[in-house]
Amino acid sequence: MTASTTRRTTAARSRIAAVGAIAVAGALLLTGCGDQTEGSGGSDTKESGKTNSAPLFDKLPKDIQNAGVLKAGTNAEYAPMEFQEGGKIVGVDPDIAAALGEKLGVKVEFTSGNFDGLITALNSGRYDIAMSSITDNKQRQEGLDDKGKKLGPGVDFVDYFVAGTAVYVQKGNPKGINSIEDLCGQPAAVQRGTTYEKALQDQSKKCTDAGKKAVKIQSFENDTEAQTRVKSGGAVAGVNDYPVAVDLARKADNGNAFEIVGEQVDAGPFGIAVNKDNKQLTEALEAAVNAIIEDGTYKKILAKWGAETGAIDKAVVNGGK
Template identity: 75%
Template sequence: MTARSTRHTTAARTRLAAVGSLAVAGALLLTACGDQTEGGGSSSESSTSSDKAPLFSKLPADIQKSGVIKVGTNAEYAPMESVDGGKIVGVDPDIAAALGKQLGVEFQFTSGGFDTLITAVNTGRYNVAMSSITDNKQRQEGLDDKGKKLGEGVDFVDYFTAGTAVYVQKGNPKGIKTLDDLCGQTVAVQRGTTYEEALQAQSKTCTGGGKKALKIESFENDTEAQTRVKSGGAVAGVNDYPVAVDMARKAGGGNTFEVLEKQYEAAPFGIVVDKKNTQLRDALKEAVDAIIKDGSYQKVLEKWGAESGAIKSAAINGGK
């Protein structure tokens, strides 16, 4: 199984990936140093100056002129991205803020449906998407799970890595220990994610081995999937490992969920960029490498307890 962004489908996120109806009124925006509302101005001054930013000149002219990179996200995926006090916070916004200092621009986050993010980048609504989106060949080439061409595809600038985790009710009442234990059981997942595709593949493995197929319940957002597991309607849910661990630690004071120890098939998360915008893509790669080198990247991961996802250098389309 691969990760969410694993929260997004090919047509949209990981992941990857693959943003549903989030329980937040309206679109929420976050700049590299403050929040913003759709159509409105920044609520705070830029945290960086273009004349001091080492990579400003690498950016496309339109972004240099606007001083803004518009980012699509699905802000319900703590610790990667979530809403707190009306602001989008987490690993991805903080990494973006660090990138902004290198590039001399503000990253403005808008939260929306996960399964629309890739399309929104291709149509120009966002310059990039950054939402724990798993980088894979399917998304790079714009294919569905059967190999049919759906769209142009996108490029990824990889900045993090995560494996997939299975989470269950606290105490693991059904005794789930491996993926095979899910055969014949109901499993909850966010719609349009690579998790959903992975569960479909696991279901075929079950039937091929003479066991019952999985019953996969797909929900518009991950919160609904969690609720289904909490109520006992599903024996397990599937999520990115750092997200599942954070959720288990916080939900019900740590008394609602637990995460199975094994991670499955770690895969890179990438910043999604339109294939035609190679200049922006390459500038982002340089910026990711720069924040890894100066230590600000590691500080962000340590702040959110996400050190396990650290990479040593950025990559373009490193997913398989």
């Protein structure tokens, strides 16, 4: 598992690099699948002579009504947003998805794969949605790479959270890093294909434009590898989505491994990605997000995971810039 305020334009796991621009669907490494969230059953349809009492069931496309399942792709290594525990995918996103499933009358089943292949897999039909702390931005909406080249059809987003980018360092901050601007000429670790990798790239250019040395960006396949690099001293800092960095600082080695420095930057929305041809599903999800905001379920979920700073007041479609 964005840039952040970028696991994850939290000003946070935020992810700006185009998801799916690097990997193809066949490269997905499925690490967890099946019933990972709890929702009300939704397979009974009017055509079969039965009805579903969920308030937003009728808004769903017929194929999803008939299946009773909403298939979701994620990258489950981005606590507290989505991660694996006891053989299940848990976290902020799975809990929100379960609440959306209750409103829609279907189960939401998560499968974990490589982050940078999620949108490709979504558009190939492997998933109905991708929900993985994905930063909503124009680049992803339009299917562009970081140079503006058209790579695919893009996706629509239903925005449900806000996060920015944060810098974390070893506990005690031995290298005296106080902000992302202090990373000029320094090695910094990050997950590949994320918005915070893009944030580092942008900062590196600012460094060289100012006559300083470029950031020595160390990009890894997953966020755990980046964290390990910082912990071992191989990088002076890591960059991540703000809520993920906060969770990491609180929990790693009982709070003794890392600390956050400076303020989160480049805050932007996380969105549920949907195929652009599936406008009906996008509208149903927008209505469901607003429903859990209105009944208080949404804020209870964020409070459970200590992610209240990312709360929004209303769902937006394609609100990213």
